[in-house]
Amino acid sequence: MPFHRADEFTRRELMIKMAQSAFGITLAPMIGSSVATAADFAPSRPRAAKSVIFLMMSGGMSHLDTWDVKPENDKVMGDTKVIDTSVPGIKLSANLPKTALQMQHLVLMNGMSTNQGAHEQGQYLMQRSYDMRGTIVHPALGSWVMRLAGKRNSNIPGFVSVSGDPNLVNGGYMGAKCAGVPIGDPNAGLQDSTLPSSISEADFTKRLSLADSLNKQFHTVVNSPAIRDHEGLYSDALRIMRCEDLKAFDLSKEPTEVKDTYGPSRFAQGCLLARRLVEHGVRFIQVTHGGWDTHYDNFTAVPARCKDLDDGLSALLRDLNRRGLLQETLVVVATEFGRTPEIVAEHQDGRDHYPKAFSCVLGGGGVLGGQTYGKTDPTGGKVIENLTTPQDLNATIAHALGLPVDQVIISPSGRPFTIADKGKPVTTLFA
Amino acid sequence: MKLALLWLLPLATLPADAAVNFRTQLWPLLAKNCVDCHRAPHKDPSGKLVEPKGRLRLDGAALILKGGSEGDAVVPGDPDKSSLYQRILLPPDHEDVMPPKGKGKLFSFDDSELLKQWIIEGASFGDWKGLGDAPAAAAPKAAPKAADPLSAGATAAPEAAKEAVRQLGALVSPVAVGSPLLRVEWVSGASAITDQQIALLAPLAGSLAELDLSDTKITDAALATVAKFPRLTWLNLNNTAVSDAGIAPLQTLLNLSYLNLHSTNVSDAALPGLAPLRKLRQVYLWKTRVSPAEAAKFAKSIPDLKVTID
Numbered sequence: 001m002p003f004h005r006a007d008e009f010t011r012r013e014l015m016i017k018m019a020q021s022a023f024g025i026t027l028a029p030m031i032g033s034s035v036a037t038a039a040d041f042a043p044s045r046p047r048a049a050k051s052v053i054f055l056m057m058s059g060g061m062s063h064l065d066t067w068d069v070k071p072e073n074d075k076v077m078g079d080t081k082v083i084d085t086s087v088p089g090i091k092l093s094a095n096l097p098k099t100a101l102q103m104q105h106l107v108l109m110n111g112m113s114t115n116q117g118a119h120e121q122g123q124y125l126m127q128r129s130y131d132m133r134g135t136i137v138h139p140a141l142g143s144w145v146m147r148l149a150g151k152r153n154s155n156i157p158g159f160v161s162v163s164g165d166p167n168l169v170n171g172g173y174m175g176a177k178c179a180g181v182p183i184g185d186p187n188a189g190l191q192d193s194t195l196p197s198s199i200s201e202a203d204f205t206k207r208l209s210l211a212d213s214l215n216k217q218f219h220t221v222v223n224s225p226a227i228r229d230h231e232g233l234y235s236d237a238l239r240i241m242r243c244e245d246l247k248a249f250d251l252s253k254e255p256t257e258v259k260d261t262y263g264p265s266r267f268a269q270g271c272l273l274a275r276r277l278v279e280h281g282v283r284f285i286q287v288t289h290g291g292w293d294t295h296y297d298n299f300t301a302v303p304a305r306c307k308d309l310d311d312g313l314s315a316l317l318r319d320l321n322r323r324g325l326l327q328e329t330l331v332v333v334a335t336e337f338g339r340t341p342e343i344v345a346e347h348q349d350g351r352d353h354y355p356k357a358f359s360c361v362l363g364g365g366g367v368l369g370g371q372t373y374g375k376t377d378p379t380g381g382k383v384i385e386n387l388t389t390p391q392d393l394n395a396t397i398a399h400a401l402g403l404p405v406d407q408v409i410i411s412p413s414g415r416p417f418t419i420a421d422k423g424k425p426v427t428t429l430f431a
Numbered sequence: 432m433k434l435a436l437l438w439l440l441p442l443a444t445l446p447a448d449a450a451v452n453f454r455t456q457l458w459p460l461l462a463k464n465c466v467d468c469h470r471a472p473h474k475d476p477s478g479k480l481v482e483p484k485g486r487l488r489l490d491g492a493a494l495i496l497k498g499g500s501e502g503d504a505v506v507p508g509d510p511d512k513s514s515l516y517q518r519i520l521l522p523p524d525h526e527d528v529m530p531p532k533g534k535g536k537l538f539s540f541d542d543s544e545l546l547k548q549w550i551i552e553g554a555s556f557g558d559w560k561g562l563g564d565a566p567a568a569a570a571p572k573a574a575p576k577a578a579d580p581l582s583a584g585a586t587a588a589p590e591a592a593k594e595a596v597r598q599l600g601a602l603v604s605p606v607a608v609g610s611p612l613l614r615v616e617w618v619s620g621a622s623a624i625t626d627q628q629i630a631l632l633a634p635l636a637g638s639l640a641e642l643d644l645s646d647t648k649i650t651d652a653a654l655a656t657v658a659k660f661p662r663l664t665w666l667n668l669n670n671t672a673v674s675d676a677g678i679a680p681l682q683t684l685l686n687l688s689y690l691n692l693h694s695t696n697v698s699d700a701a702l703p704g705l706a707p708l709r710k711l712r713q714v715y716l717w718k719t720r721v722s723p724a725e726a727a728k729f730a731k732s733i734p735d736l737k738v739t740i741d
Contacts, residue, residue: 281618
């Protein structure tokens with residue numbers, strides 16, 4: 001068994017934190033060159049996916065009103081209608097008309113089941129493969145990908161999170177250099193990556209050379225890797241400020257007609273940004289779409305959420321496919337749990353949390369689209385075939401990327417962890 | 432003021448800047464705590480033959496570099512991948528910690544840091560050789576068995592040739608673990624790549640299987656070089672100036688299964704020339720001058736070929 005150990009920071013982390021507070025370098029640790037580059041990485045099998053676009057439906061997406069429809073059972077379907085898709089025999093909710101036309105690219109994971117029925121714990125398990133504990137923070141899935149596969153483009157971050165809670169994508173015990181770089185508004189691009197307008201390029205260069213000359217003297221006195229690391233932060237930050245790859249983050253570079261196919265919502269524009277980032281070698285892009293916690297008025301709230309999901313997801317699949325990128329890009333639609341088959345009339349027809357059965361979706365990345373995996377009973381309340389846990393899903397994502405599912409990483413506290421805990425990859429989904 | 436004081440803190444515990452000396456600083460630790468179990472096969476007092484634990488011997492420079500049944504004990508430059516370092520770091524009650532309970536003494540923090548530093552510095556043994564019949568340089572590992580028919584007979588590209596391509600800003604990586612086949616791509620800086628640089632890929636011809644030239648400044652002339660990569664299965668020319676004339680020579684690439692031509696100058700006239708490529712499965716023609724009718728006709732000309740035009 002190979003033993004790897006997550007880097008401990010100690011001195012180094014202190015230096016980085018000091019730099020953050022003293023100089024306002026917030027981006028630098030996450031783009032650090034200390035993350036291995038992909039030149040050192042070989043996937044476990046040929047033609048593995050290179051990137052993941054992880055669409056997180058935060059709040060608990062109702063499986064019955066989206067992916068796992070029960071056309072024979074009006075009682076659990078409520079107001080939700082069912083439509084045919086591009087794949088004969090597979091039906092979807094009428095809330096997803098555009099996505100239905102892309103069904104040939106998708107695998108519906110309709111046998112998902114989790115043991116976490118609260119949002120925070122459910123999202124934690126879905127994204128980190130371990131139960132939440134007070135004593136340790138496990139790394140996010142994207143952090144694992146950074147750690148095991150490294151960056152493909154060393155100039156820009158390898159893990160980016162669009163419009164979600166930054167805490168959901170922190171690196172846990174793997175630290176800031178493996179964390180997701182948060183982007184609030186996809187149309188605003190990468191924050192703090194350009195010079196303030198009050199500083200001219202000439203002034204900036206002058207300041208840098210002054211800092212250099214001061215540092216040089218210091219280095220002759222104290223020659224230490226820890227200090228050199230810290231200086232590396234400056235060069236990393238400089239590289240990102242000046243590199244042409246930065247345009248990956250700039251949605252204004254995208255033709256209007258392309259922007260329009262994705263639709264105007266923040267989520268859909270996040271999907272477009274994700275595609276641009278994939279084109280520039282970013283490994284893991286998470287786009288969060290909130291508001292799925294439909295305890296009240298489920299049949300008004302879900303269609304509204306679905307509109308943005310349908311616009312963004314369908315445009316993303318089509319766009320990736322015609323550019324020849326879909327085979328190398330795994331698209332995941334995930335959520336922390338499903339919602340009750342029972343419709344709560346006194347809450348204006350709402351649905352409550354339902355961890356026992358729910359749905360996630362995989363597309364591209366080498367999966368054989370146009371199929372379902374896992375099945376619930378006629379009420380959508382119980383998994384009766386191919387039960388899939390969040391850990392299994394994460395193991396399957398790891399398999400798509402050609403990552404070693406059994407690679408042990410030792411946390412700084414000395415405990416062994418793997419990317420998907422004891423999850424088993426569903427390898428039959430792949431060509 | 433508090434801030435200034437904190438800055439001074441790390442300086443107090445800085446490691447020494449001189450290189451770690453294996454003979455004087457590390458060998459005594461290994462000899463005392465590890466070598467009893469990790470040495471040449473020998474007979475115990477009862478006459479039973481004792482093999483080195485985990486087939487790992489730590490009593491010679493070449494033997495340490497050779498590793499054991501669990502893989503590399505020391506990967507020069509990479510403490511993360513060096514199990515010798517990783518195992519001594521485990522907590523005292525961990526079942527895999529080295530030395531195990533009752534054998535040697537656990538390494539102190541300073542000693543483990545010393546070992547880490549030595550590995551980071553390249554794991555040089557200096558003039559120390561220790562035991563072992565093997566020469567002091569680690570023997571290169573035998574090439575793993577070819578994972579697919581395409582790799583059979585593929586020659587591993589010389590490191591120098593790969594390095595030369597990396598110098599052009601390319602990402603050069605194996606297509607899979609243990610495969611001699613390579614993928615070459617410009618994830619960043621593609622716009623600086625012209626026909627001139629493509630000529631420098633020629634030494635990789637025996638192992639190049641995947642080539643991404645999208646967004647580069649190549650012209651049709653570069654494809655004459657590309658046509659000489661017989662193991663190419665995956666070729667991306669998207670968003671380049673290539674046209675029908677450039678595509679013509681590609682009919683030598685009989686293993687090609689993926690060809691991305693979207694946003695190029697390719698037209699209907701290029702498609703008949705691709706007909707000999709019977710292994711083609713995916714061709715991308717969005718934003719080209721190819722008509723939907725010709726694309727559909729072409730798709731039918733090769734079994735299982737999927738042509739994507741929009």
